[in-house]
Amino acid sequence: MSTAEATLGSPNLTSKDFATDQDVRWCPGCGDYSILKQVQTVMAETGLSKEEIVFISGIGCAARFPYYMDTYGIHSIHGRAPGFASGLKSVRPDLSVWVVSGDGDCLSIGGNHLIHALRRNFNLNLLLFNNEIYGLTKGQYSPTSPKGTITGSTPYGSIDTPFNPLALSLGAGGSFIARSMDRDPKHLRETLLKANTHLGTSLLEIYQNCNVFNDGAFFTYTDKGTKAQSTLFLESGQPLVYGENGSKGIKLDGFKPVIVSLEEGASKDELWVHDEHDKVKASILTGFFEHYQDENSLPRPFGVIYQEDRPQYQELMSEQIEQTKKAKGEGDLDALLSGSSTWIID
Amino acid sequence: MSTAEATLGSPNLTSKDFATDQDVRWCPGCGDYSILKQVQTVMAETGLSKEEIVFISGIGCAARFPYYMDTYGIHSIHGRAPGFASGLKSVRPDLSVWVVSGDGDCLSIGGNHLIHALRRNFNLNLLLFNNEIYGLTKGQYSPTSPKGTITGSTPYGSIDTPFNPLALSLGAGGSFIARSMDRDPKHLRETLLKANTHLGTSLLEIYQNCNVFNDGAFFTYTDKGTKAQSTLFLESGQPLVYGENGSKGIKLDGFKPVIVSLEEGASKDELWVHDEHDKVKASILTGFFEHYQDENSLPRPFGVIYQEDRPQYQELMSEQIEQTKKAKGEGDLDALLSGSSTWIID
Amino acid sequence: METQLKEVTILFAGDSGDGIQLTGGQFTDTAAQLGNDVSTFPNFPAEIRAPIGTLAGVSGFQLKFGSVNIYTPGDECDVMVAMNAAALKANLSTLKKGGIIIANESGFDSKNLRLAKYDEGANPLENHSLEDYEVHKVDVTKLTREALKDSGLGQKEMDRSKNMFVLGFVYWIYNRSLDNSINFISTKFGKKPELRDANIAVLKAGYHFGDTAEAFSTRYEIGPAPLPKGTYRTINGNQAIGLGLIAATQKAGLELFYGSYPITPASSLLHELAKHKNFGVKTYQAEDEIAAICSAIGASFGGALGVTGSSGPGIALKGEALGLAVILEIPLVVVNVQRGGPSTGLPTKTEQADLFQALYGRNGEAPLPVIATRSPADCFETTIEACRMAVEHMTPVILLSDGYIANGSEPWKFPQAKDIPVITPPMAKEKLNGSTEEFLPYKRDDKLVRKWALPGMKGLQHRIGGIEKENETGNVSYDPDNHEFMTKLRAERIEKIAEYLPKLEIDNGPEKGDVLILGWGSTYGSIKTAVRDLLAEGQEVSHAHLRHVHPLPKNLGEILKNFKHVLIPEMNMGQLVQIIRSKYLIDAIGLNKIKGMPFSSSEIKNKVVELI
Amino acid sequence: METQLKEVTILFAGDSGDGIQLTGGQFTDTAAQLGNDVSTFPNFPAEIRAPIGTLAGVSGFQLKFGSVNIYTPGDECDVMVAMNAAALKANLSTLKKGGIIIANESGFDSKNLRLAKYDEGANPLENHSLEDYEVHKVDVTKLTREALKDSGLGQKEMDRSKNMFVLGFVYWIYNRSLDNSINFISTKFGKKPELRDANIAVLKAGYHFGDTAEAFSTRYEIGPAPLPKGTYRTINGNQAIGLGLIAATQKAGLELFYGSYPITPASSLLHELAKHKNFGVKTYQAEDEIAAICSAIGASFGGALGVTGSSGPGIALKGEALGLAVILEIPLVVVNVQRGGPSTGLPTKTEQADLFQALYGRNGEAPLPVIATRSPADCFETTIEACRMAVEHMTPVILLSDGYIANGSEPWKFPQAKDIPVITPPMAKEKLNGSTEEFLPYKRDDKLVRKWALPGMKGLQHRIGGIEKENETGNVSYDPDNHEFMTKLRAERIEKIAEYLPKLEIDNGPEKGDVLILGWGSTYGSIKTAVRDLLAEGQEVSHAHLRHVHPLPKNLGEILKNFKHVLIPEMNMGQLVQIIRSKYLIDAIGLNKIKGMPFSSSEIKNKVVELI
Numbered sequence A, B: 001m002s003t004a005e006a007t008l009g010s011p012n013l014t015s016k017d018f019a020t021d022q023d024v025r026w027c028p029g030c031g032d033y034s035i036l037k038q039v040q041t042v043m044a045e046t047g048l049s050k051e052e053i054v055f056i057s058g059i060g061c062a063a064r065f066p067y068y069m070d071t072y073g074i075h076s077i078h079g080r081a082p083g084f085a086s087g088l089k090s091v092r093p094d095l096s097v098w099v100v101s102g103d104g105d106c107l108s109i110g111g112n113h114l115i116h117a118l119r120r121n122f123n124l125n126l127l128l129f130n131n132e133i134y135g136l137t138k139g140q141y142s143p144t145s146p147k148g149t150i151t152g153s154t155p156y157g158s159i160d161t162p163f164n165p166l167a168l169s170l171g172a173g174g175s176f177i178a179r180s181m182d183r184d185p186k187h188l189r190e191t192l193l194k195a196n197t198h199l200g201t202s203l204l205e206i207y208q209n210c211n212v213f214n215d216g217a218f219f220t221y222t223d224k225g226t227k228a229q230s231t232l233f234l235e236s237g238q239p240l241v242y243g244e245n246g247s248k249g250i251k252l253d254g255f256k257p258v259i260v261s262l263e264e265g266a267s268k269d270e271l272w273v274h275d276e277h278d279k280v281k282a283s284i285l286t287g288f289f290e291h292y293q294d295e296n297s298l299p300r301p302f303g304v305i306y307q308e309d310r311p312q313y314q315e316l317m318s319e320q321i322e323q324t325k326k327a328k329g330e331g332d333l334d335a336l337l338s339g340s341s342t343w344i345i346d
Numbered sequence C, D: 001m002e003t004q005l006k007e008v009t010i011l012f013a014g015d016s017g018d019g020i021q022l023t024g025g026q027f028t029d030t031a032a033q034l035g036n037d038v039s040t041f042p043n044f045p046a047e048i049r050a051p052i053g054t055l056a057g058v059s060g061f062q063l064k065f066g067s068v069n070i071y072t073p074g075d076e077c078d079v080m081v082a083m084n085a086a087a088l089k090a091n092l093s094t095l096k097k098g099g100i101i102i103a104n105e106s107g108f109d110s111k112n113l114r115l116a117k118y119d120e121g122a123n124p125l126e127n128h129s130l131e132d133y134e135v136h137k138v139d140v141t142k143l144t145r146e147a148l149k150d151s152g153l154g155q156k157e158m159d160r161s162k163n164m165f166v167l168g169f170v171y172w173i174y175n176r177s178l179d180n181s182i183n184f185i186s187t188k189f190g191k192k193p194e195l196r197d198a199n200i201a202v203l204k205a206g207y208h209f210g211d212t213a214e215a216f217s218t219r220y221e222i223g224p225a226p227l228p229k230g231t232y233r234t235i236n237g238n239q240a241i242g243l244g245l246i247a248a249t250q251k252a253g254l255e256l257f258y259g260s261y262p263i264t265p266a267s268s269l270l271h272e273l274a275k276h277k278n279f280g281v282k283t284y285q286a287e288d289e290i291a292a293i294c295s296a297i298g299a300s301f302g303g304a305l306g307v308t309g310s311s312g313p314g315i316a317l318k319g320e321a322l323g324l325a326v327i328l329e330i331p332l333v334v335v336n337v338q339r340g341g342p343s344t345g346l347p348t349k350t351e352q353a354d355l356f357q358a359l360y361g362r363n364g365e366a367p368l369p370v371i372a373t374r375s376p377a378d379c380f381e382t383t384i385e386a387c388r389m390a391v392e393h394m395t396p397v398i399l400l401s402d403g404y405i406a407n408g409s410e411p412w413k414f415p416q417a418k419d420i421p422v423i424t425p426p427m428a429k430e431k432l433n434g435s436t437e438e439f440l441p442y443k444r445d446d447k448l449v450r451k452w453a454l455p456g457m458k459g460l461q462h463r464i465g466g467i468e469k470e471n472e473t474g475n476v477s478y479d480p481d482n483h484e485f486m487t488k489l490r491a492e493r494i495e496k497i498a499e500y501l502p503k504l505e506i507d508n509g510p511e512k513g514d515v516l517i518l519g520w521g522s523t524y525g526s527i528k529t530a531v532r533d534l535l536a537e538g539q540e541v542s543h544a545h546l547r548h549v550h551p552l553p554k555n556l557g558e559i560l561k562n563f564k565h566v567l568i569p570e571m572n573m574g575q576l577v578q579i580i581r582s583k584y585l586i587d588a589i590g591l592n593k594i595k596g597m598p599f600s601s602s603e604i605k606n607k608v609v610e611l612i
């Protein structure tokens, strides 16, 4: 439990209490609606009271989020939300601080703030709404759009290799790295709760459908017909099982992940067992990133991919202050003003 | 060989030809001198002529570099060198473009441009002069300074977890990732040549001693007494051998690298064989990042850690233009101006 | 009955899903092709897709066309097409008393009325609230479905073409032929014949509805406008900038590199340029605005013309690199399509409040030319001028446009490629083998322009950077006198550009008199219209319009001296007016509107009348 | 022989490794402690460690002290200490004709002469090139070694204390006691007694050298200056800003958060604040200037006082976020320690060329207060005022300082904590249980200031952002009239701050007359000195100095009216002068120096004389 949770009572709120009086202005059918709903539900479950929560966003469709949460909030400028959150958390470690950011906001203009936030490890929750497109500016490709994406700015197809956001986050030293999706409310809620519980910067990528400019980007992973084949839901300590009725598993052949059929003889015992704390395994898991094509494709992992306990920035900051106070005594303004060497004119 | 090399003759230059008439103004004893010397030497070895080379830097001590190279050059602004280089390479694929950047320049203010350059994969050579300090601004800690570093801005010790620059670069999708040091001229030259040969964005981290503000940051890896124990020089296709007279090796126990003594029975055959093209192994190698303490510490790897062939941005860009010209015909200005629908007033 | 009219303003309004922009665009094209002058003002909702039927979701397209010259899309509307209740409610205030409302009845059902926040039970089409207007209720939805009942299309698909019904009907009212739109539909739906036929059928149905409906007894005739002879097309502002950039670089023999990061209302310039890769245009969507401008500078260093474009907040981010471009003395064009500020402000609305940022938004003394375009078609020429200045004077140039110009369109008498003057880059000459002459990268010609030496040129290797440079050599110099010398030189070389510019001319009105209206940028049309009307009314007033905001035209001081009052209308709190007051020490006064919307000509007229 | 002097300017100059800054600092402290007024100007080389002995490696420390009030470190030097040939060569032009040169002989050997680029074989100490000066050759190196021959120290260590020899000798010339420096040495080398003793021995040796050396027959006496009674210390500009920030936040009951990214010459402010963690100060070295200002805004949102500091290029990067702070109406202090521009410019030199950037370097209409400090000691009070304004008026404030102030030091009569007035944050009140009153985050008091509602306060949850906000509710609003209303309101609430400021007073000279010199920032000392001298010479001239550049003092117009000429000296191309001309329509003229160096008072005097 975060500091905030630990010290404050549960005000018995419901998800509705977290809605504001502002009309929600996303396009009808946008995946953001589902995420909003799950976040509101999770907020109620955390037992936090409204006033101790802050949502901070940049600019984009996703970034409208704070307006719809009856908490404190800042709809800031494009890409910089982690900056505001860092300053806020520095001076107010008691608050539960959430950052909401689209794939353009978080990974294009905001990429530097993301990687520095991850390395510093403030206790923040970063929600990356990845729709693989710039929604608000009407559909240009983003740093997560697959190569060849045709948009207004790339009428002949994009030529950029997209980021693998979780691999990037891992490389930046992130202490909590997870993935979920708009269309699996239960999984999303569970993962949000885990992000909230993690003490440090939690990076949660949420696949989100932009039905206007990039409809179906993740349908492979969300549609009934393909979901079982193409997704792998990770559980700590559990073997990597997926597929229709858990018919498939993944084992490691050296470093190479291999798909095995549990129906055709393979046993669960030989499977790779998920260990959130294993960074090498996490890096292999983030590497499950080829586009799903057929049953030979590795499934896309969802859930907590990596987690590590390391000191939180805002705590180190406060501790250093406490230590200095102990060593030098609580600052005395008069002593500070006079400095070490003075003289009197009279 | 890069496009530039392939198409141009060898003008038989020597390292001296690459020196300018400007006084070199680094502090006496600075590691930058050695790097300059090796780069000048390597330039002569590439067979490139002076006018087809461009050095671009940001701001910092390292960033003074272009002034000392008798090539074309831009000493730009802090952190943005990859931006200039990207634009230049876009319009001039024929040039050999080098970026020189300090750890602050490259990883603090410039972090975003670095990761985007790596993902796009322009054919550029990025040299990261890592001295784990801000030299030019007189010694503040940088994103690579170890936790606890005492500097002007952190009189009680820094509290930031530093970046692991190579892990970050790998996570960002870098296609060539290598490490060398100022105090091993031969290795530095070899690695520079490899960076130059790689077709794509080459990220070469160079450990560089700042003898004024951070003297000895890398002495463990450069000093005779400890170098053999603490460094691992990678060779493609060769087992991981290091130590005094190659007395030690590294093998893998599952994912866990284990140090074995070749003198005490272990055989080279069981050792991990370096494969530059294996991303999982590369990510384990970038994880050799704990500070060297005693013979049980993993050594720091030097050389090419990872390399991957993938399309170069400037080529994709040109190809798309060629294809469009083929499909639509070379642009005709009059047709463009008139558009599809006109009328005449007479 | 047919009535002759000089000019008409029509507003098409409906839900964002109603195809309003396309309808407006078609009417514009047709009017223009029939020889009218036209000016348009599309007005998008701020949301991508606000909920259907709500006020937030209303999309509008206003246009004015006439047999006289048209300079603005009109202050008040003569006719308003309202596809639903929200559209009516949101726009009624812009309709002239006595104006015509064409209302789509089915857009006024109880659900639509509720979404438009009309009082419970109140339907403006049925109560007497619209008595001041001439209301025509047309059940567009029903009539469209009827027209398509044999088409085999589903209802949803049928409903999608209801905008064509309205278009056809309005064509009928203004006696316009359907040919242009039929052509357009045929091309657009070339591969879907069933949709092509349906749209044409509905268009015709709307037209014939005019013939049969009893309500409309009057049709209007608007003759061709006295436009100069030539071949025309319609064009919007960002398109024209795009074409200008391509034309300028072709005329300069340079590659065009456009580094940008999407932002409203500048994104469509990136889109426009990205289309024209067969001209060798390289577009680069950078990770942010800083990388975008840096990439453009890098491209210019390589010998292309580097261009970057953005809007207010993105331009703010470019300030540091722009300062570098100033000291590098390198060609660069920075397009700012201004929008409402401060901060994120009003992204979809227009404003002129970034002039100060253009002039001063950098550290240190970093002067550069600022030029402003006045209308969609003017963008083409102004852009070429910005490029010429950047290239021939080796300097970054800021080109100011705004959201109103970017999205608005008008007829454009486009030039022939051969008639566009050539641009001459001041290229350095490669050293000959054996030459021992030292290359001086900061040596200047009599325009104070240094040479452009490109990587690849033999013997001209040189290093440039942001630290103060020694005169001529360009080497780093900390010398105090050199710094003062160079600072003054950088200012002087920009001032000197004025010597190569045409004199400012009075656009309209006498050369001397009571009131001069001095404008810049997109206020042009409103001022022009106001002055035309005032002159027609016998008032004495003149108009001069600045394309060059910095350096100012050399004869501006003389012009200003000839007037008792100088009025400067700006869509900001008074920026140009401050410059003019300071420079010429005259009591110029500002007329300021900060509503995210252009001036109406009457606002300007009223102010002038007040002054006289 | 003893001569009584009113003021003396000394320049200590040598290689960067020679301990020049420490020597100068010690002399300053001692002079100040003996009651002199003092002003200093340290001048660092641009390189961290340029090669020893070169011109690029010369470090200087100029100071003026006197028995009269001292406002600048002096135009020309009376005495110059030159530790090597390069130091002499680089600084000779600042020495008065007839001035004294104390030259370290061993710094003029052939190697040093060559490095200093003297002509082959030419030694200024030996040829007649210094005939206009009084040259004293002292073999400091040799004498130092001799003084330490029994110390057991190695030669390198011995040589390190040669600056103490010079210090001792100069103390002797000016009849200063060694006590202060002996104390200092004792503290500094407390843990290394052998170094402590060596340094004291050399200091004394230098002093005694004065007694024994025949060359110097004259000693000078400079009595105490007529400074106001009180307790003093010396302080430099960045230290004083740091102390001001801490004092202000303590007086406001707020936590201090300083988010910054290192840059010359602002870094030392970060260093200063980082030291004082026992005051609860949170310093945060962000990844760049953008993150730095954003973190400060975030901290202010949380109820701390967020402060960010940088210099020109870094401030350019903050423009976008600063615009956000304007529309958020949130307290924030932005310190710009200006340096030479444009771009990277002259990082170690001073300039005032970022005034326009402070006023206008943002997109859209984004007004905020700009205040400027005039001297190292003045930084303290000005900083407190910036904080007061930011907090009590809920606004970002830009505080302009510059490199000259940041590094310069002077005696400061520091206040007692209890005498510093309290700052009152306009905190919102938590809602009581059961209250149904709606919280309006943008509702204002009669200062037009909204309330500061902090996360954690019950019932006051609200969302703020950069899109235009509806009056009172703060909700997003695209309404045109609201936008105009809010834009004007934002301007008005900043203008209104002027009502809470003291009137501008004439600093010196008559209230009416021929010439008013209007200054801002660090030109204060030079103008003050010039005006004092001119008045003493019987010339009629007055001086007023602006702390508040925006909004301007309400009575400035009246003051300006009383003078025939208004002269505005600035270390830029004329920025304030443009504002004054535009606002008051008077023909104010600029005196501009862009050399990376402060005005000398004679430059100002000459211009005034020219005007009269």
Ligand SMILES: Cc1ncc(C[n+]2csc(CCOP(=O)(O)OP(=O)(O)O)c2C)c(N)n1
Binding pocket: A059, A060, A061, A062, A063, A077, A078, A101, A102, A103, A104, A105, A106, A129, A131, A133, A134, A135, A136, A137, A142, C261, C262, C263, C264, C289, C313, C314, C317, C344
């Ligand atoms: C400095 C700046 N640059 C550009 C923009 C324009 N802009 C707003 S949101 C956005 C990207 C939106 O994409 P994403 O972050 O993926 O969010 P989405 O709309 O898809 O949720 C851009 C480019 C801006 N507001 N500010």
Ligand SMILES: Cc1ncc(C[n+]2csc(CCOP(=O)(O)OP(=O)(O)O)c2C)c(N)n1
Binding pocket: B059, B060, B061, B062, B063, B077, B078, B101, B102, B103, B104, B105, B106, B129, B131, B133, B134, B135, B136, B137, B142, D261, D262, D263, D264, D289, D313, D314, D317, D344
């Ligand atoms: C926008 C901007 N911010 C800050 C600076 C100041 N600055 C110059 S170099 C530098 C960091 C230098 O460190 P590094 O990049 O590691 O290079 P080094 O000097 O160690 O070689 C900083 C902070 C600047 N010039 N511009």
Ligand code: SF4
Binding pocket: A025, A026, A027, A029, A030, A031, A032, A061, A062, A131, A135, A136, A209, A210, A211, A212, A213, C048, C049
């Ligand atoms: S544009 Fe896409 S992401 Fe934005 S609100 Fe609409 S559907 Fe959602």
Ligand code: SF4
Binding pocket: B025, B026, B027, B029, B030, B031, B032, B061, B062, B131, B135, B136, B209, B210, B211, B212, B213, D048, D049
């Ligand atoms: S400060 Fe450090 S990095 Fe910079 S030149 Fe000196 S030794 Fe080298």
Ligand SMILES: [Mg+2]
Binding pocket: A060, A102, A103, A104, A129, A130, A131, A132, A133, A134, A135, A142
């Ligand atoms: Mg997106």
Ligand SMILES: [Mg+2]
Binding pocket: B060, B102, B103, B104, B129, B130, B131, B132, B133, B134, B135, B142
């Ligand atoms: Mg460094």
